[in-house]
Amino acid sequence: MDILRFITAGSVDDGKSTLIGRLLYDSKSILIDQLEAIEKQSKNREDGEIDLALLTDGLRAEREQGITIDVAYKYFSTPKRKFIIADAPGHIQYTRNMVTGASNSELAIILVDARNGVAEQTRRHSIIASLLNIPHIVVAINKMDLVEYSEDVYNNIVIDYTEVAKSLGLKDVKYIPISALNGDNIVEKSEKFLWYEGESLLDHLEKVEVANDINYTSARFPVQYVIRPQVDELHDYRGYAGKIISGVYRKGDRATIQPSGIETTIKAIEIAGKEVAEAYAPQSVVIHLQDDVDVSRGDMIVLKDNQPIVEQEFEALICWMGNKPLIPGNKYLFQINSRVVRSVVRDIEYKLDVNTLQKIDSPAKAELNDIIKATIKTASPIPMDSYKDLRENGGAILIDETSFVTVGACMIQ
Amino acid sequence: MSQYQFDYLDQLESEAIHIFREVAGQFERPALLFSGGKDSITLVHLALKAFRPGKFPFPLVHIDTGHNFPEALAYRDELAKTIGEKLIVRNVEDTIKEKGLTEPKGKFASRNALQTYTLLDAIEEFKFDALIGGARRDEEKARAKERIFSVRDEFGQWNPKLQRPELWNTYNGKIHKGENVRAFPISNWTELDVWNYIRRENIELPSIYFSHERDVIEHEGQLVAVSKFITLDPTDTVLKKQVRYRTVGDMTCTAAVESHASRIDDIINEIIATKTSERGETRIDDKVSEAAMEDRKKGGYF
Structure with missing residues (x-):
């Protein structure tokens, strides 16, 4: 049994919350008291139907206004997998939230209303999924009940979306016709779609292979904390604690400390106090080095034969999340894994229209929810990878130096 | 693979x-x-x-x-x-x-x-x-x-x-x-997940998580332990029940569940079979408002 993290992109109008409610309900992850609570609330509404969408609206303001403000995390399991859903609102003013939810997702469900086909927001959600490099995409063509379960409607949407997927370079795209409201093709394959030969949505979610998405060739280990027991019998113990974000480490491997470039050898690897011969992503371990070298939090231990880029000036796509605009020349704290340094955002090369992918050259500033390409200069060198090659070491955040709020998500080019 | x-x-x-x-x-x-x-x-x-x-x-x-x-x-x-x-x-x-x-x-x-x-x-x-x-x-x-x-x-x-x-x-x-x-x-x-992890790692828990006999009263469908912290009314009937706790908070706001589960495997089976959420079943303090x-x-x- 493993874990699949996925995001659902779409708006209330597409039936996104109904879809999540349906997955939770049909997989028996909703319990009686939770159902009673939403039944009670549904009665306060005009139509009186049980509103499965209420399951995902956690805050009072959201329930009162019938909207989703923030990313909510939902959990359900089948005997095959544990699922973590990042439920993010889909309207353009919530691009920030979708980016946040997408950052940890291995799969995105993009909801398309069968009546509307590939719409502006379908493109937007797909563009965000591609920018965040989500490896697997499911296009869930919803509300098929409202188009008489028509194969033609389905086929036309597949043709249209194939173009979108091609232009964005989306790799693994699966199409599934569904009706979230009626539960067709959600958990069980529905007899309404005799022409459809694929799996139900849940079947696909259970089977999609994610273990291969982990990179086992580029070894990256950001040091989080140094363990030094202050007792006599462990006087010489100096362990570097952290999580292997990618790759494999073995005892005896030649290693490099970045950004200093100092070379040494892996003397030992421990997992929860036990020595192991090798360890791999995403294990949390303690690494011991052969030589007494200077290593502290924020440094990265990599293997000699596969080095990250170590730079102080680089280009990144930035999703701006701050309420105050980003103005070129402003300074921010730049945090990548455990490393935090001061930085300045230089010229903005272009702003991306997230509905059309068109580039608007040299804008004067970036506002909330804008996605821009800009140059970042940091106060000291950063060991990093291109986000496209290695998500784990190519994503970084910008922090406002005075409010300490997270204001930007950077994807290093 | x-x-x-x-x-x-x-x-x-x-x-x-x-x-x-x-x-x-x-x-x-x-x-x-x-x-x-x-x-x-x-x-x-x-x-x-x-x-x-x-x-x-x-x-x-x-x-x-x-x-x-x-x-x-x-x-x-x-x-x-x-x-x-x-x-x-x-x-x-x-x-x-x-x-x-x-x-x-x-x-x-x-x-x-x-x-x-x-x-x-x-x-x-x-x-x-x-x-x-x-x-x-x-x-x-x-x-x-x-x-x-x-x-x-x-x-x-x-x-x-x-x-x-x-x-x-x-x-x-x-x-x-x-x-x-x-x-x-x-x-x-x-x-x-927590229970499966406790089982896998063999983590020791306080005894109240396992089935034991306890004096309780029934209040709005929930079983509350008799203790010096709660006030008994003349209408309350004190019952002796086999219970365990699914969560452990204060004696005044945590309800027990009837159970004969005395081993961790039994508890996990009960949780898989249960129809009520953890807080819904055992927390008296969450029900006050939406x-x-x-x-x-x-x-x-x-």
Whole structure:
């Protein structure tokens, strides 16, 4: 049994919350008291139907206004997998939230209303999924009940979306016709779609292979904390604690400390106090080095034969999340894994229209929810990878130096 | 298939250890809030994996309402002794006396709301800048939206609309003086995950989690233990029942469930079969209003 993290992109109008409610309900992850609570609330509404969408609206303001403000995390399991859903609102003013939810997702469900086909927001959600490099995409063509379960409607949407997927370079795209409201093709394959030969949505979610998405060739280990027991019998113990974000480490491997470039050898690897011969992503371990070298939090231990880029000036796509605009020349704290340094955002090369992918050259500033390409200069060198090659070491955040709020998500080019 | 197999419990464990070490790396004076319940016991177990053979870079802190189960308190003291880590206990009783707070009245007079005052005083006293807690996002709808690093202002308040975006596995722990961060290493665990992990790791629990005989009264469909902290009415019938606790909070606001499950396998089977959520079945304090938890979190509750 493993874990699949996925995001659902779409708006209330597409039936996104109904879809999540349906997955939770049909997989028996909703319990009686939770159902009673939403039944009670549904009665306060005009139509009186049980509103499965209420399951995902956690805050009072959201329930009162019938909207989703923030990313909510939902959990359900089948005997095959544990699922973590990042439920993010889909309207353009919530691009920030979708980016946040997408950052940890291995799969995105993009909801398309069968009546509307590939719409502006379908493109937007797909563009965000591609920018965040989500490896697997499911296009869930919803509300098929409202188009008489028509194969033609389905086929036309597949043709249209194939173009979108091609232009964005989306790799693994699966199409599934569904009706979230009626539960067709959600958990069980529905007899309404005799022409459809694929799996139900849940079947696909259970089977999609994610273990291969982990990179086992580029070894990256950001040091989080140094363990030094202050007792006599462990006087010489100096362990570097952290999580292997990618790759494999073995005892005896030649290693490099970045950004200093100092070379040494892996003397030992421990997992929860036990020595192991090798360890791999995403294990949390303690690494011991052969030589007494200077290593502290924020440094990265990599293997000699596969080095990250170590730079102080680089280009990144930035999703701006701050309420105050980003103005070129402003300074921010730049945090990548455990490393935090001061930085300045230089010229903005272009702003991306997230509905059309068109580039608007040299804008004067970036506002909330804008996605821009800009140059970042940091106060000291950063060991990093291109986000496209290695998500784990190519994503970084910008922090406002005075409010300490997270204001930007950077994807290093 | 990859040659490197990593089970879902391994993934959750590794993520939790990573969060623990981020707290240790980013904060000057963290603390682990320990209640004697299974979630905080799991946290201690994870902290051992994160920091041994070193000492914990934080003390265990217990805010004692004075209404705790004696079994949980005994377990707490024993655990701190066994692992050799510092335990700080602060009593709600003392806060009530010092600050002249009003004790809640009623049948199940709960000091749950008063805990917040003692907690905020302890934060002030020890200048804690981060508090590690065992809250899980599956527990409740408001918690489903909370970050793993959740910033509180100097009054301990949570502002759900001004949460920082949290991306990848990068945690922004920068705060101003007087603010603190609540950090939740087992955010992504469900109740069943915790129990499966306890079974796999062979973690010892207080005896009240297992089936035992107890004097209880029935109140609105829930079984409440007879103790000196609750007031019995003439209409109450004291029953002897085989019960266990699914969560461990105060004796006044935690309900027992009828059960003969005396081994962890039995408990896991019961949880898989259950039709009621953990908080719904056992927490008397969550039922007050639709947004009960949201309100308490905004007020500085964990």
